[in-house]
Amino acid sequence: MPITLTIDGKTIQAREGQTVLEVARANGIRIPTLCYHADLSPVGACRLCVVEVEKMRGLVASCTLPVADGMVVHTHTPRIIEERKFVLEMLLTDHPNDCMICEADGGCELQDAVYEYQVEWPQHKGKRHSYPVGADPNPFIFTDFNKCILCTRCVRACAEVQGRYVWGVANRGFNNKIVAGADVTMLEAACEQCGACAAYCPTGALTDKPSRGKGRAYQFTKVRTTCPYCGVGCQFDLNVRDGRVVKVTSARDAGVNGMALCVKGRYGYEFIHHPDRLTKPLIKKNGTFVEASWDEALDLVVEKLAQHRGDAFAFLASARALNEENYLFQKFTRAVMGTNNIDHCARL
Ligand code: SF4
Numbered sequence: 001m002p003i004t005l006t007i008d009g010k011t012i013q014a015r016e017g018q019t020v021l022e023v024a025r026a027n028g029i030r031i032p033t034l035c036y037h038a039d040l041s042p043v044g045a046c047r048l049c050v051v052e053v054e055k056m057r058g059l060v061a062s063c064t065l066p067v068a069d070g071m072v073v074h075t076h077t078p079r080i081i082e083e084r085k086f087v088l089e090m091l092l093t094d095h096p097n098d099c100m101i102c103e104a105d106g107g108c109e110l111q112d113a114v115y116e117y118q119v120e121w122p123q124h125k126g127k128r129h130s131y132p133v134g135a136d137p138n139p140f141i142f143t144d145f146n147k148c149i150l151c152t153r154c155v156r157a158c159a160e161v162q163g164r165y166v167w168g169v170a171n172r173g174f175n176n177k178i179v180a181g182a183d184v185t186m187l188e189a190a191c192e193q194c195g196a197c198a199a200y201c202p203t204g205a206l207t208d209k210p211s212r213g214k215g216r217a218y219q220f221t222k223v224r225t226t227c228p229y230c231g232v233g234c235q236f237d238l239n240v241r242d243g244r245v246v247k248v249t250s251a252r253d254a255g256v257n258g259m260a261l262c263v264k265g266r267y268g269y270e271f272i273h274h275p276d277r278l279t280k281p282l283i284k285k286n287g288t289f290v291e292a293s294w295d296e297a298l299d300l301v302v303e304k305l306a307q308h309r310g311d312a313f314a315f316l317a318s319a320r321a322l323n324e325e326n327y328l329f330q331k332f333t334r335a336v337m338g339t340n341n342i343d344h345c346a347r348l
């Protein structure tokens with residue numbers, strides 16, 4: 001049954017089961033969030049998305065508030081703005097003033113919210129955390145929990161997107177912290193290094209290690225491509241700077257995989273510019289590989305293959321090739337080479 005509610009004076013139709021935040025965003029009304037991500041189950045932890053609802057007491061987190069017929073919601077009253085500034089100020093009291101050298105600068109949701117609400121850096125003389133920076137030896141994810149805002153997006157991303165349950169929240173009060181397993185390293189806690197936690201982290205607490213120092217989000221040109229590794233066909237964005245691929249970011253609108261990627265797709269791009277990569281054919285002459293033209297190399301392949309037709313020949317096709325190419329491989333093997341000896345690496 002359709003639900004009619006009012007948000008900031010606008011009459012809006014919604015569906016049962018939607019939250020106030022979802023309906024507001026779908027209707028162009030901006031409500032800031034930090035712990036919320038549309039892919040993850042909402043937890044209402046950061047309190048940045050609070051709204052006022054007439055006939056309800058206090059401010060309510062809109063990310064967990066279901067819409068109801070006749071509801072009257074206000075998203076930007078002076079009281080709400082004051083509350084959001086207070087939340088941000090509290091977060092900054094235990095946060096390094098590091099934006100200028102932070103890996104997340106330009107793509108940090110905390111930075112964006114602080115900017116939007118023009119919160120001054122608090123003159124805080126009390127306790128701050130001082131976690132060792134980059135302490136986890138994981139080769140792909142850089143940890144700096146001084147920048148953690150305890151939003152638990154990493155916890156939920158690892159559990160709900162990757163199904164690994166590596167991250168959890170330990171301790172209480174000021175000692176609350178994000179830990180891998182029972183406070184061990186990520187790899188000891190069975191991390192698969194997919195990078196989803198870093199992709200969902202709204203701050204610089206979890207970032208991609210291989211691209212550290214290679215540039216800011218706004219300095220990259222993004223080029224959508226399909227992963228070259230396996231037949232799933234995940235899509236992602238190559239981040240290019242000065243003609244070089246320096247990072248991979250997942251794309252929420254990627255049809256097959258959304259934000260999810262495996263370690264190969266997210267971090268296995270260094271082969272693109274690797275100095276060992278072969279870019280010209282090599283032919284072995286007198287025991288040594290020498291560079292050759294493509295015509296010369298292909299002529300040699302044709303000549304050699306012609307000597308091995310029939311069951312002396314076998315072809316192992318590749319998951320890194322396209323469907324159409326794999327189709328051609330089996331045609332070539334059967335029709336040209338005259339054998340059924342064709343198999344595919346995906347069966348290994
Ligand atoms: S995590 Fe965000 S707010 Fe914190 S230092 Fe980095 S860019 Fe700045």
Ligand code: SF4
Pocket residue numbers: 141157158162164165166167186190191192193194195196197198
């Ligand atoms: S890299 Fe992937 S598996 Fe490892 S902790 Fe992060 S989300 Fe979990």
Ligand code: SF4
Pocket residue numbers: 147148149150151152153154155178197200201202203205206
């Ligand atoms: S590490 Fe990042 S995603 Fe995880 S709780 Fe901290 S800020 Fe949130």
